Amino acid sequence: MEQDLPKDAAGTQRTAEGPLTWLTKFDRGFTLVKGLSLVTVLSSLLVGYFQYLGSYQEKVNAQAKENMQTAAKTFDTISTKFSLVQALQQQLFSDYSTALDDRADANEQALAIKSAQDILKDYESAQLTLFETGELLARNAQMYIDWATNFRQNPAEQLTPTSDPLDQTLLRAFDFDCDHNLPQFVPSKGGAATTPRVSAENACSVDARYNWDPADSYVDVCPKNREKAGSNDSVTIHWFSAKHQVLVMHYCLRNLHERLAPVRHWASQPEAKPETKASPQVDRDRIQSAIDLQAKRLNAFMNLATFHMDGIRESYRPDSFACHVPIVTSVLSLFNDACTPVKTTPIIVSRR
Known part of the structure; x- marks a missing residue:
């Protein structure tokens, strides 16, 4: 036995509304400036998306x-x-x-x-x-x-012109040892190091393994003559x-x-x-x-x-x-x- 459908105010029996009927009515009722329909807006967004790509x-x-x-x-x-x-x-x-x-x-x-x-x-x-x-x-x-x-x-990262201080003057002031410290490219196991890199202030006094860089891909150079270098800080040379x-x-x-x-x-x-x-x-x-x-x-x-x-x-x-x-x-x-x-x-x- 069929279930009676609700009637409107005039007593006329309503018909069943499917998903397409609902979408059609929603599209007719959803308008933007100058009568743009939902389908038009979605089409414009899709076209803009592919144009951007x-x-x-x-x-x-x-x-x-x-x-x-x-x-x-x-x-x-x-x-x-x-x-x-x-x-x-x-x-x-x-x-x-x-x-x-x-x-x-x-x-x-x-x-x-x-x-x-x-x-x-x-x-x-x-x-x-x-x-x-x-x-x-x-x-x-x-x-x-x-x-x-x-x-x-x-692109939004804030950088400064002096973010990388290494130059010839520093290498000369720190008396860089050319007979050692060859470039190394040995990556750490599993990617990045698991321990944080030390700051420049204490890099000269701690174990060199505490570094975010891949293993052996850097060297912290400490000034042999601190008075000549004018600093107690180390300078890091990144081989990458x-x-x-x-x-x-x-x-x-x-x-x-x-x-x-x-x-x-x-x-x-x-x-x-x-x-x-x-x-x-x-x-x-x-x-x-x-x-x-x-x-x-x-x-x-x-x-x-x-x-x-x-x-x-x-x-x-x-x-x-x-x-x-x-x-x-x-x-x-x-x-x-x-x-x-x-x-x-x-x-x-x-x-x-």
């Missing part, structure tokens, strides 16, 4: 291309300049060692002396050019490698920073250049005949070791730069289909940045 992806692709080009150019410039100076350094010192080698015959020694004299001018010119632009190369590494590959940088690596390479290359003063003086003499007593084997071994360490520093920088550039390639690769589904994209962005590799600028950003 398309615009975002275009900007990301353009940024990816620019970042890769500038990072590659910076990598090539820094690597080439340091490689040239270090190659000439090595050859100059090899000629010097050959001239001192008692096992070398007269012809070999004569060729070594001639080679050193020919190389000296090129070496002095190359190292002077590098030393004049060393700080600029470090800043370029910071802008075009470190910053360009910091995909998780929050291209800027820090270039600063250290530049500083240690300068130190090595000064240690090679006797070699350069010898090569500058037209009839130079090095005295064996003036350069014992142990000193030559130490200088050769310093040259080898410098080569390892350059290799570490090249590894870091190419690692960062590979990060650019991975972060800017094409999005999956899920990144273009309304609502789903926003949900995925809460857990990872696969859909939005570059953080968007907030509505209000203040750098003052």
Whole structure:
């Protein structure tokens, strides 16, 4: 037996209302300015959503291309300049060692002396050019490698121009030991360290394991002469920073250049005949070791730069289909940045 439906005021029996009937009535009753219906509003929002995704992806692709080009150019410039100076350094010192080698015959020694004299001018010119632009190369590494590959940088984060104090002056004041402290890239187990990093004030007096950075990816340098340094605080060198690596390479290359003063003086003499007593084997071994360490520093920088550039390639690769589904994209962005590799600028950003 069918259930009687309610009647209206005129006594007419009403018909059953389904979901579509209810939605139609709601749509007719829901209007905005100038009579925009709910369906029109939702359609406009959907169109705007896809337009935003398309615009975002275009900007990301353009940024990816620019970042890769500038990072590659910076990598090539820094690597080439340091490689040239270090190659000439090595050859100059090899000629010097050959001239001192008692096992070398007269012809070999004569060729070594001639080679050193020919190389000296090129070496002095190359190292002077590098030393004049060393700080600029470090800043370029910071802008075009470190910053360009910091995909998780929050645009609203307040930064200051002095947030990274490391420079040549600090390394010199802290008497950085170039014979040790080579770059390390050993990641910690499970990602970030589980213990907080100590502050600069007490980094020199506590165990170095208390650091947020990946294990062995940093070194806290303490001033050997606190009066000369003008501070009791330590300065941290982050090996995952291209800027820090270039600063250290530049500083240690300068130190090595000064240690090679006797070699350069010898090569500058037209009839130079090095005295064996003036350069014992142990000193030559130490200088050769310093040259080898410098080569390892350059290799570490090249590894870091190419690692960062590979990060650019991975972060800017094409999005999956899920990144273009309304609502789903926003949900995925809460857990990872696969859909939005570059953080968007907030509505209000203040750098003052």
